[in-house]
Structure formats: structure tokens, C-alpha cells
Amino acid sequence: MIEQAKHHINTKLPFLRNKKLLVAISGGLDSVVLTHICYTLGLDIKLAHCNFNLRGDESDTDEDFVLQLAEDLDLEVFVESFDTEAYAKANKQSIQIAARELRYNWFDELASQLQFDYILTAHHADDNLETFLINLSRGTGLDGLTGIPEINGRVIRPLLPFSREAILKYAKEHRLQWREDSSNVSTKYLRNKLRHDVIPILKDINPKLLQNFSKTQGYLNASRSIIEDRIIDVLEAVVEHTGDQTTSFNIEALKKLRNPKAYLFELLKPYNFTEWDDVVALMDAQSGKQVLSHTHRLIKDREYLLLSELPSKTSQSISVASTDTVVDIPLGALHFKEVAAVKQPSKAVVYVDKATLQFPLVLRQWHEGDVFYPLGMTGKKKLSKYFKDEKLSLLDKEQVWLLCSGDAIVWIVNWRPDNRFKVTNNTQTILEIALQ
Known part of the structure; x- marks a missing residue:
């Protein structure tokens, strides 16, 4: 198998050479064989072990085994301990989902902090078949039938073409030791039931099941x-x-x-x-x-x-002092400056009589029931009606911000100003407000 693994890596995964690799190791058969193959082929590897604290002393013994294996091979090893049950309860997840999430989040964190190029896991052909059958039994689309990807971002699975039988044979030939997870014996989990009860029957019916399954995928x-x-x-x-x-x-x-x-x-x-x-x-x-x-x-x-x-559920408001010249809002930046005369106004630039403003002004998102007096009109109008007339979608309306003086709307930012704050012949100080 070592020659097959070497050929597979050289032809399908050549980018693993001369890269920093993090090998996920539980201490079980598959991950021990993956570690041994990578070590034998001279790949630059370090080990990462998760203690999920789900099997009492057995979990701690797995950790001790991995630490000893790393010492024997003179490899650096990282170990993380998780309160998996508490995490699953807090996130309303199954133990299996919680463990997977904790595992991969930690691997990603290690890879980012210590600049590992790839994370190697020991999934193999039998795992792939089990995943296919699990998805098939639950109902799935094409993605669920294509199985475990050999390359998924920086997660690589070099043993995916190899069967559990081949991996076991390799381990025995090289007299490797590994840990047996007692939970793998129980058939209360669907994957184990398929592994122990269903797949052996399928292989008995068709000894070339894995090869034919690989073709199908x-x-x-x-x-x-x-x-x-x-x-x-x-x-x-x-x-x-x-x-x-x-x-x-x-x-x-x-x-x-x-x-x-x-x-x-x-x-x-x-x-x-x-x-x-x-x-x-x-x-x-x-x-x-x-x-x-x-x-x-x-x-x-x-x-x-x-x-x-999904929009943020937090509502926010921004205060604008009389001395502010630039204020950042989600739409951009509002620029405030006094000017001598009114230039050409637009949706993004308005002119108001500064004396009519009550500072500090407030920038906020609109609420149902808000009304304003549109510039050029004498009466008031509900913002909801104005938005409907302007054919704003629900998403557009959620992006609307209001510049307010007290309880009064000065400007529907980037849309329309309020008539009550317009510049008149009696205006002494003109304030230009521009969205950039």
C-alpha cells in the first residue's frame, strides 16, 4: 500500500510535497496509518489530537497514546480538550455534530495561527460509502450522493481511495499499534449500524462493491x-x-x-x-x-x-453635534459645512436653514408611523406611503436612514428633505449636508 499511497500523492496530490501539513489523529487505526504513511514518505507533518471527554478514562488513554506515538516518531503534537456535551447542549446539537464542529474549528484555528498549508484527515473508501448510504437513507440531492470530497479547501483526505481492509492490512504488516474506540462497536448510531450490519451484506453480495461505488461516484x-x-x-x-x-x-x-x-x-x-x-x-x-x-x-x-x-436585529442611532463636519453611517459619510449660497441640490446633497435645527441631530433608521413634510409640499406624508410611491422594496426600506432634529425628520438621507427646514430669504446660515 505504501507504493500505492506514494503514487496517489505524487499524481493526484503533488502539492502536499514541501508544504506544512497538520495531521488529524484520534489514535485509531485509520489516523495512525495516515500518520505512518506521511512519516514514511517524508512529508512535513505535525499532529493534532482532540480529546472530546466523552468516554471517561478511555478518552484520556487515547490522548496518552497519541502523545507517546508523537514522541516515538519525534513529531510535534497539539492536543485540545473539549467539553463536548456542554457545547452540544448550548448549541442544541447532537454529540456527533458538536464534535465535528469543535474539531474542524480548532483545526482551522491551528492552521491559521501556525500557518499550516493543509489539514490531513484519514477518511477512506468505506467512510465514503457509509456517508453515501446515510445521505441516501435521509433523502438527499446530488451533492449528498457524491460523497466525501478528497480536496475540500485546505482539508485533504489522502486515504480516500483505500479500503478499510487495505488500511488494516498495512497496519498489521508494519506491526503498528492503535487504539480501538469502544463507541464504534455500538449500533445505536446509524453509521455504525451501516458499518456492522448493512455494508458486510452488500459486500457479500458484490465483492467489488467499493470499486463499483467509486465508478458510480x-x-x-x-x-x-x-x-x-x-x-x-x-x-x-x-x-x-x-x-x-x-x-x-x-x-x-x-x-x-x-x-x-x-x-x-x-x-x-x-x-x-x-x-x-x-x-x-x-x-x-x-x-x-x-x-x-x-x-x-x-x-x-x-x-x-x-x-x-438577514438584517441585523440591533437598531442604532448616531448623534451629530453642531461642531461635527463628517459623520460615518452605513450608507457612507455625511459631510456638514456652512456655505454662502445654495448650489444645485440632489438626492445626495441638501441645503437647510441651520437656525431651524436643534442640536445634537440624530441619525436613525426609519420606523413604522414616521411622517415628514416633503420639500415643495405643505402637507405631511407617511414614510410608508412615500416609500410605496417611490417603489422601494423591503430591502431598500431597510437601508433608509433619517436625519432628525428632535422628533422632526430633516432629511430622508439620499432621498428627500423636509420642507420645514428649507432655506428661505430670511435664512442667515445655510448648512450643506452631502452624502459621499
Whole structure:
């Protein structure tokens, strides 16, 4: 196997040579073999071990074993201890999900702080098959059927082509020692049940199961490449605008596709949506309706679906003193200066009578029920009605900031000033306010 591993790294993963590598090691068979192969091939490796404190003394013995192995091989080793149960409870996660999150977060932290180029894990062909069957049993799309990626960012899995049987044979040939995780025997976990009860039957039916499975995954990954190329073309057809905060999808263009639901899934899956029937229904919903993921939202706005990150739940206000000349706000920077005369006003530049202002001024986001007196009009108008007349989307309205004097609105920033603060023939000091 060592020659096969060497050939695989030289042909498929040559970039691992002359790089700083962090090997994730539990002390079990797979990670010990990975460590031994990397060490034998002369790769620049250091070890990282997680003690999840889930199996009492057994967890501590695993840690001691890894420390001794590192000493025997003269390798540097990093060890981190986690209160996994407390983390899982606090984050309302299963123990398995919590351990995975803790593990990879720590690996990423180590890699960033100590400038490791890649993180190596010991996933192999049997792990890949188990993951495929788990996803298949739970219901999944194409991504769930393509298995564990050999290269995922800086996480690399050099043993992915090799079976558990080959890894065990290697360990015995080289008289390696390793730790057995007692929890792997229990079939209360789905992965273990598949490993011990299901996969042996499948291998008995077809001794070439892993080889044929590898071919199938190759076909599936090829199909995914075709889909990804098609999605690039579709994006050009259905996306009309991509800004810093919002992406607009043309609903009419989406509906012309043969299977809008399938395309919406491919277009939006990076944004963590799960309620796909609701996403599809949004195309025929009333304006203002929305579907949320835990990170993003999709809003129906007339003939568009607007995608954006979830807005911050914290409201903020900014005070402006009479002596301030520049004030930063999320929209940019407001510049205040006294001028001798009114120049050409615009949405981004307004002129007010400074004597009518009550300092400190306040910059805040708008609230339902806010009213102002639009410049050029004698009466008042609700901001909600003004926004409707201006055809502002829900996302647009969330970006609106108000410059206020006391309870009165001086300016809907970058939109329209209030008539009560306009410059008149009696104005003695003209204040120019410009958004840049």
C-alpha cells in the first residue's frame, strides 16, 4: 500500500510535497496509518489530537497514546480538550455534530495561527460509502450522493481511495499499534449500524462493491460538473442585478426554465434554504412575502426575487453635534459645512436653514408611523406611503436612514428633505449636508 499511497500523492496530490501539513489523529487505526504513511514518505507533518471527554478514562488513554506515538516518531503534537456535551447542549446539537464542529474549528484555528498549508484527515473508501448510504437513507440531492470530497479547501483526505481492509492490512504488516474506540462497536448510531450490519451484506453480495461505488461516484461528479456549467449560463439569464447586499432574480425568466424548482435549488443552495416548496411558491406570492434560512432571506418584490443576508436585529442611532463636519453611517459619510449660497441640490446633497435645527441631530433608521413634510409640499406624508410611491422594496426600506432634529425628520438621507427646514430669504446660515 505504501507504493500505492506514494503514487496517489505524487499524481493526484503533488502539492502536499514541501508544504506544512497538520495531521488529524484520534489514535485509531485509520489516523495512525495516515500518520505512518506521511512519516514514511517524508512529508512535513505535525499532529493534532482532540480529546472530546466523552468516554471517561478511555478518552484520556487515547490522548496518552497519541502523545507517546508523537514522541516515538519525534513529531510535534497539539492536543485540545473539549467539553463536548456542554457545547452540544448550548448549541442544541447532537454529540456527533458538536464534535465535528469543535474539531474542524480548532483545526482551522491551528492552521491559521501556525500557518499550516493543509489539514490531513484519514477518511477512506468505506467512510465514503457509509456517508453515501446515510445521505441516501435521509433523502438527499446530488451533492449528498457524491460523497466525501478528497480536496475540500485546505482539508485533504489522502486515504480516500483505500479500503478499510487495505488500511488494516498495512497496519498489521508494519506491526503498528492503535487504539480501538469502544463507541464504534455500538449500533445505536446509524453509521455504525451501516458499518456492522448493512455494508458486510452488500459486500457479500458484490465483492467489488467499493470499486463499483467509486465508478458510480465518478459518474455522479461528472454529472455535477455539467450542472455547474449550466447554472453559470442560467445565472446570466435570470440575475438582473448583483449589488453589495442584494441579488435580484427575474421571476419571468425563472418560470421559463423547464424545472424552476430544480434550478432554484441549485441557485440558492449555498444560502442554506431548506423549504424549497415555499421558495417556489414565492414566485406567485404577493410582494413583500419572504422565505428565510438561518443566514439569508428571499423576498418577493413585484417581478423579482430579492436575495440578501438577514438584517441585523440591533437598531442604532448616531448623534451629530453642531461642531461635527463628517459623520460615518452605513450608507457612507455625511459631510456638514456652512456655505454662502445654495448650489444645485440632489438626492445626495441638501441645503437647510441651520437656525431651524436643534442640536445634537440624530441619525436613525426609519420606523413604522414616521411622517415628514416633503420639500415643495405643505402637507405631511407617511414614510410608508412615500416609500410605496417611490417603489422601494423591503430591502431598500431597510437601508433608509433619517436625519432628525428632535422628533422632526430633516432629511430622508439620499432621498428627500423636509420642507420645514428649507432655506428661505430670511435664512442667515445655510448648512450643506452631502452624502459621499
